[in-house]
Amino acid sequence: MSEGLPRYAYLGPAGTFTEAALRQVAAVGECVDLPVADVASAIDAVRTGDADFAVVAIESTVEGGVTATLDSLAAGDPLVILREMLVPVQFTLAAAPGVRLQDVRRISAHPHAWVQCRRWLAHHLPSVVHVPATSNTAPAALIAAGRSGTDAALGFDAALVPPAAVESYGLVPLAENVADNVSAQTRFVVVGHPGDVPPATGADKTTLVVHLPDNEAGALLAMLEQFAVRGVNLSRIESRPIGDALGRYSFSLDAEGHITDERVGEAVMGLHRRCPFVRFLGSYPRADAVEPTVHVGTADTDFVGARAWLQQVRGGTAT
Numbered sequence: 001m002s003e004g005l006p007r008y009a010y011l012g013p014a015g016t017f018t019e020a021a022l023r024q025v026a027a028v029g030e031c032v033d034l035p036v037a038d039v040a041s042a043i044d045a046v047r048t049g050d051a052d053f054a055v056v057a058i059e060s061t062v063e064g065g066v067t068a069t070l071d072s073l074a075a076g077d078p079l080v081i082l083r084e085m086l087v088p089v090q091f092t093l094a095a096a097p098g099v100r101l102q103d104v105r106r107i108s109a110h111p112h113a114w115v116q117c118r119r120w121l122a123h124h125l126p127s128v129v130h131v132p133a134t135s136n137t138a139p140a141a142l143i144a145a146g147r148s149g150t151d152a153a154l155g156f157d158a159a160l161v162p163p164a165a166v167e168s169y170g171l172v173p174l175a176e177n178v179a180d181n182v183s184a185q186t187r188f189v190v191v192g193h194p195g196d197v198p199p200a201t202g203a204d205k206t207t208l209v210v211h212l213p214d215n216e217a218g219a220l221l222a223m224l225e226q227f228a229v230r231g232v233n234l235s236r237i238e239s240r241p242i243g244d245a246l247g248r249y250s251f252s253l254d255a256e257g258h259i260t261d262e263r264v265g266e267a268v269m270g271l272h273r274r275c276p277f278v279r280f281l282g283s284y285p286r287a288d289a290v291e292p293t294v295h296v297g298t299a300d301t302d303f304v305g306a307r308a309w310l311q312q313v314r315g316g317t318a319t
């Protein structure tokens with residue numbers, strides 16, 4: 001019975017790293033899995049009501065921000081991030097039974113997987129051709145659908161696949177641990193409708209989208225100063241084209257702290273005063289549970305105390 005269970009849209013088919021991230025949130029049977037073909041469709045499924053939540057990749061140690069996710073969240077009906085999950089990323093080069101490594105001419109792979117294995121591929125299979133895939137398990141599903149690995153209609157001989165998915169799709173490994181960076185990780189987020197903000201834990205992150213005032217020298221510096229003077233560290237900042245004219249960029253950033261932290265709230269109010277567009281994309285617990293360094297004069301009590309003092313000054317009672 002799946003009635004009443006939360007519905008999660010995610011990049012499928014089954015066995016992707018995105019599904020591994022979803023499993024950190026809801027076990028099989030605790031939710032309805034809605035596999036889709038791309039990140040934008042997962043996010044749109046929440047907007048249309050086809051899903052309650054989407055699980056999407058937002059940042060990787062190799063590629064930085066996942067632009068499809070950042071762009072989908074930056075515009076359109078507002079959604080928020082509720083939670084983040086980290087997934088270690090490794091790849092196996094796999095194929096249908098019978099295919100040998102020396103026969104491999106064309107490899108199907110998600111573009112992010114391809115870049116993560118570039119050095120290994122250049123060294124071991126220098127003339128191999130990349131056949132782009134929509135996810136890390138899409139080519140595995142094609143092979144499992146019954147086409148032999150050497151079938152010309154398939155268009156590829158092998159695929160870069162998450163290690164855990166090799167067996168479930170009936171593939172055989174040709175080479176394991178082919179990713180160039182052994183400690184590669186991808187950060188995934190749960191996206192849902194705005195509502196109650198997850199409570200502060202003391203180790204939180206706040207994601208924002210900000211547009212700067214046009215033609216103003218130092219506008220980017222002024223935006224960053226809102227955080228700097230209040231002791232708020234940023235763990236990610238990226239520019240993305242707004243899309244309406246050349247030279248117009250939107251900034252997507254993660255700030256350390258929760259919107260209910262005084263220093264973060266004050267910084268966001270500063271952005272609201274100075275910037276033509278600010279979108280709050282959520283405050284949520286950090287997956288690594290690392291607490292921020294609180295600099296002198298930027299604790300909640302400092303802001304509350306300063307506000308009380310100002311009241312006294314204004315009321316003529318300050319000592």
Ligand SMILES: O=C(O)C(=O)Cc1ccccc1
Nearest residue numbers: 016017018112113135136186
């Ligand atoms: O979730 C997956 O498995 C994907 O296909 C997206 C992806 C690609 C590369 C690294 C992490 C996630």
